[in-house]
Amino acid sequence: MRVIIAEDQAMLRGALSALLDLEDDIEVVGQAGDGQQALQLIMQERPDLCLLDIEMPLLSGLDVAEKVKELQLDCRVVILTTFSRAGYFQRAIRAGARGFLLKDSPIEELGAALRTVHAGGRAVSPELALTFWEEENPLTEREREVLKLAAEGLSAGEIAKSLFLSAGTVRNYLSEAMQKLEAKNRIEAIGIAQKKGWLG
Template structure:
């Protein structure tokens, strides 16, 4: 099995390569320090599996996975993360990610997970799945879209124009979001949503 590791922390990337290269049936074909580089390597080397850090410069692991899905690339994407944010997880599933695992997993667990992913199975770390189960995203897709544009600093009029809504409807969505997130105001609502990965 040929894999690519994409991780912006050099020490962790090197350690992962060293440990996975010890497995007889796993070959680390290349390493990338950002998402853009990872995408180029995947396209040129055609690995079986790419192990992606969720937060990287240039392109995130999720953006790389989404791009691979869009291109119909056969490489199976696996996310390695320290974050148990529900929004990230939901987006990963939509992007067709085959694995969602914790960075501090023992290497034998990680290599076993990579083999299962290579066989076409889906692997989700138990700790992550439990925390995500307890913390579902309460916002609808439209509410997330409105909040994301508010977070970008756009005025109500511009948000209404972009989403083909009336200004009153945009305000209604925002008050609904504030209520659902039990926030005091829009600033707090943005913070809550961002900390949970619901604006990913």
């Protein structure tokens, strides 16, 4: 199976590539240091699988997964992460990712997961699975949008203009979000939602 690895830490990327290349049935056909490069490589090389880190410059691994789905590229996505955030997992599944693994998984586990995904199955690190199913994102899409813009430092008035809503409606969304997240104020609500990966 032909694999592309996208990871912004050069040392980890090189180590993963070298270790996977030792497997008889796995060939690493490209390496990328950012999401934009990863997407270009996927379109150019047409690999069977791509192994994507979440946190990358230009495009995150989740952005790339969404693009792969949107462009209907015939490449199965496996997300590699250090984060056990439920929101990331839910977004990855929506984007069609077939695997969600921890970066510190043993290489045998990674190889086995890639084979499972290549054969049409799914693979999730057991340590991650529990946290993911426990917490469902309580925020609606609109509440997420409003919180996301608030996190960028926009005032209620500016958010209202940006989303074509009234300032009162925006304040209602913020208040709903704070209530659902049991936060005392919008700053705390943003912090909780970001920590859980619920702002996407």
